[in-house]
Amino acid sequence: MSEKTTFAPEVPGAAPGRGTAGEPGRDPLRRRAGRLAVLAVLLAAITVLDLLVGPAFLNVFDVLGALVAPASADPMVAAVVHAIRLPMTLMAVIVGASLGIAGVEMQTILGNPLASPYTLGFSAAAGFGAAVAILFGLALPLVPALTIPLAAFATAGLASAIVYALAHWRGVTAEVMVLAGIATLFLFQSAQSLVQYMAAPEVLQEIVFWLFGSMLKASWFSVAVSGVILAAGTLALMPDLWRLTALRMGDARAASLGVNVPALRRRVFVIVAVLTAGAVCFVGTIGFVGLVAPHLARMLVGEDQRLLMPASGVCGALVMVGASIASKLISPGAVVPVGIVTALVGVPFLFALIVTGRRRYW
Amino acid sequence: MLEIDSLSVRRGRQPVLHGVSARIAPGETVALIGPNGAGKSTLLKALAGLERAEGVVRLDGQALAAGPRQAIAYMPQDTGAGAALSVLEVVLMGRLEQLGLRVDPALRQTALGMLARLGLAALAHRPVGALSGGQRQLVFLAQTLFRAPQVMLLDEPTAALDLRHQLMVLERVRAEVAVRRAIAIVAVHDLTLAARAADRILCLADGRIIADGPPEAVLTEPLLRRVYGVEAEIARLPSGALAVLPQRALADSAAWSGCA
Numbered sequence: 001m002s003e004k005t006t007f008a009p010e011v012p013g014a015a016p017g018r019g020t021a022g023e024p025g026r027d028p029l030r031r032r033a034g035r036l037a038v039l040a041v042l043l044a045a046i047t048v049l050d051l052l053v054g055p056a057f058l059n060v061f062d063v064l065g066a067l068v069a070p071a072s073a074d075p076m077v078a079a080v081v082h083a084i085r086l087p088m089t090l091m092a093v094i095v096g097a098s099l100g101i102a103g104v105e106m107q108t109i110l111g112n113p114l115a116s117p118y119t120l121g122f123s124a125a126a127g128f129g130a131a132v133a134i135l136f137g138l139a140l141p142l143v144p145a146l147t148i149p150l151a152a153f154a155t156a157g158l159a160s161a162i163v164y165a166l167a168h169w170r171g172v173t174a175e176v177m178v179l180a181g182i183a184t185l186f187l188f189q190s191a192q193s194l195v196q197y198m199a200a201p202e203v204l205q206e207i208v209f210w211l212f213g214s215m216l217k218a219s220w221f222s223v224a225v226s227g228v229i230l231a232a233g234t235l236a237l238m239p240d241l242w243r244l245t246a247l248r249m250g251d252a253r254a255a256s257l258g259v260n261v262p263a264l265r266r267r268v269f270v271i272v273a274v275l276t277a278g279a280v281c282f283v284g285t286i287g288f289v290g291l292v293a294p295h296l297a298r299m300l301v302g303e304d305q306r307l308l309m310p311a312s313g314v315c316g317a318l319v320m321v322g323a324s325i326a327s328k329l330i331s332p333g334a335v336v337p338v339g340i341v342t343a344l345v346g347v348p349f350l351f352a353l354i355v356t357g358r359r360r361y362w
Numbered sequence: 363m364l365e366i367d368s369l370s371v372r373r374g375r376q377p378v379l380h381g382v383s384a385r386i387a388p389g390e391t392v393a394l395i396g397p398n399g400a401g402k403s404t405l406l407k408a409l410a411g412l413e414r415a416e417g418v419v420r421l422d423g424q425a426l427a428a429g430p431r432q433a434i435a436y437m438p439q440d441t442g443a444g445a446a447l448s449v450l451e452v453v454l455m456g457r458l459e460q461l462g463l464r465v466d467p468a469l470r471q472t473a474l475g476m477l478a479r480l481g482l483a484a485l486a487h488r489p490v491g492a493l494s495g496g497q498r499q500l501v502f503l504a505q506t507l508f509r510a511p512q513v514m515l516l517d518e519p520t521a522a523l524d525l526r527h528q529l530m531v532l533e534r535v536r537a538e539v540a541v542r543r544a545i546a547i548v549a550v551h552d553l554t555l556a557a558r559a560a561d562r563i564l565c566l567a568d569g570r571i572i573a574d575g576p577p578e579a580v581l582t583e584p585l586l587r588r589v590y591g592v593e594a595e596i597a598r599l600p601s602g603a604l605a606v607l608p609q610r611a612l613a614d615s616a617a618w619s620g621c622a
Contacts, residue, residue, distance in 0.1 A: 027487065028448070028487050111443070238463070241463070242455065242458055242461040242462075243458065245447070245451065245455065246455050246458055248443065248444040248446070248447055249443055249444035249447065249452065249455070250438075250441050250443035250444065252412075252438040252441070253438055253441075253443070253444075253502075255412050255430060256410060256412065256430070256435070256436040256437070256438060257430075257455060257456065257458045257509075258430040258432065258458055258459060259430075259458065260429070260430070298446065302446060302447075302448065302451075302489075303444070303446045303447045303448075303451065304448075304451055306463055
């Protein structure tokens with residue numbers, strides 16, 4: 001070794017001599033993009049599968065026929081497929097994707113692997129709004145069917161406004177937002193329990209059914225509204241993807257690279273709130289998807305938000321549609337509320353992920 | 363030319379920096395020294411525009427507006443965050459404003475070239491969480507250099523490094539500064555290293571600059587007694603470099619509460 005005062009810049013652990021020209025190791029970007037494509041294909045497949053399963057025990061080929069050529073299909077089958085199954089399945093995809101994207105960005109802006117739209121009280125608030133609307137039998141003039149979704153959307157908005165206001169007042173840091181969010185969660189959970197306690201038994205049943213989160217509440221209208229919100233939210237996140245990736249290096253480093261961290265946090269928080277409210281206001285409370293999908297996506301495609309954001313959406317949709325299939329198979333001829341099944345499917349999955357994780361994903 | 367004109371920072375009512383002024387010429391590497399809590403990090407953040415400050419900072423005669431500054435790259439102390447990001451991703455983000463949904467292959471190639479110059483090429487696709495503290499420090503230095511800034515502000519860049527890499531990082535910074543006629547201000551605790559790596563030393567204590575000049579003028583036994591509260595010997599090595607050898611801490615030092 002001839003080392004005097006000059007330095008052959010090399011690093012222990014890095015193979016010296018390699019990689020001065022060209023690129024050592026394979027670029028994982030292509031491989032990861034491939035994984036995202038596989039996930040998307042998987043989602044398409046499982047979505048079709050979800051359409052084929054249902055309590056009406058329709059023939060698989062009849063369903064496929066009704067999908068491909070509705071005009072020549074049995075009118076009864078076509079009606080079931082187009083009026084019930086398609087909106088339910090599409091809603092599962094949209095709700096799962098919305099919660100997956102909302103979850104991953106919530107974790108990113110809060111720098112916390114436990115954050116999700118659920119843990120910050122948005123879902124509890126939506127549930128409270130719906131419960132109040134059900135308890136008092138509220139009905140909007142002209143559009144009574146929209147009363148409960150609107151009430152849920154409004155209270156979810158209120159919950160996010162509380163967190164936002166506290167953060168605005170006390171400093172837009174992850175700590176303040178997490179604390180404010182958890183306080184909001186407990187506040188609305190208590191309020192929700194109070195409403196349930198006060199409700200008459202038959203009203204209580206209706207409230208509980210709403211809280212369970214079920215795709216049976218889906219309609220073409222809800223698909224359209226939630227779909228537009230999902231599309232708008234995704235588009236709104238696009239310009240910030242690299243800034244969100246940079247935020248993973250910590251506030252100070254992101255700020256030193258020119259990111260206005262408080263402004264980014266505020267902007268993304270609002271998008272996450274709208275995505276979550278758009279997802280749960282029609283179908284009810286759905287937990288766990290927003291927590292588990294980001295971790296799955298991160299394992300598969302890494303931290304680069306250009307892949308992570310869509311991958312988290314696809315993973316969310318996969319979990320949701322998978323849960324939807326399970327919800328139809330658990331008790332033949334009936335549909336168990338999917339909100340119950342997501343956690344049943346999700347928890348063992350998360351356990352497996354924790355046990356088998358080979359390297360640090362957070 | 364970087365001109366700092368009576369820069370003051372307050373935390374609540376507590377002043378942290380009291381009217382700091384200095385002029386630093388292109389091509390200069392300045393070591394910023396001072397005891398813990400002297401305001402070194404605050405000064406660097408204020409220069410980077412990341413801390414609300416009174417006073418004016420001018421670069422080539424132009425007063426800089428508040429907020430993040432494109433020409434100035436600030437490298438904070440390592441907090442261990444962002445473990446799952448890859449080395450290449452970290453370096454690329456040095457030019458965040460140039461990144462889009464598709465990353466320009468030329469930009470990517472430049473980033474890989476920067477990694478190669480720091481001997482990190484083989485680590486390009488490894489997650490930074492899998493690296494040692496020293497390797498991480500080099501990766502973030504690569505990010506800072508990749509920005510090709512006019513002014514580099516490095517907060518304790520050698521804190522996690524072994525001797526060899528301490529020297530390597532500082533030599534790399536100094537070389538970059540000399541070649542590009544840039545400016546570097548490096549906060550360091552190791553005074554011998556400061557003397558070796560910098561053209562000039564700024565000594566900060568209690569938010570004020572109390573000494574500014576070439577290493578041999580600043581690093582004196584009385585100053586170390588007054589600022590750090592230590593009895594130290596300053597030796598000149600055969601190479602001509604200075605070595606600061608601390609002997610003992612003074613019990614009744616005013617160094618922590620502020621010096622006269």
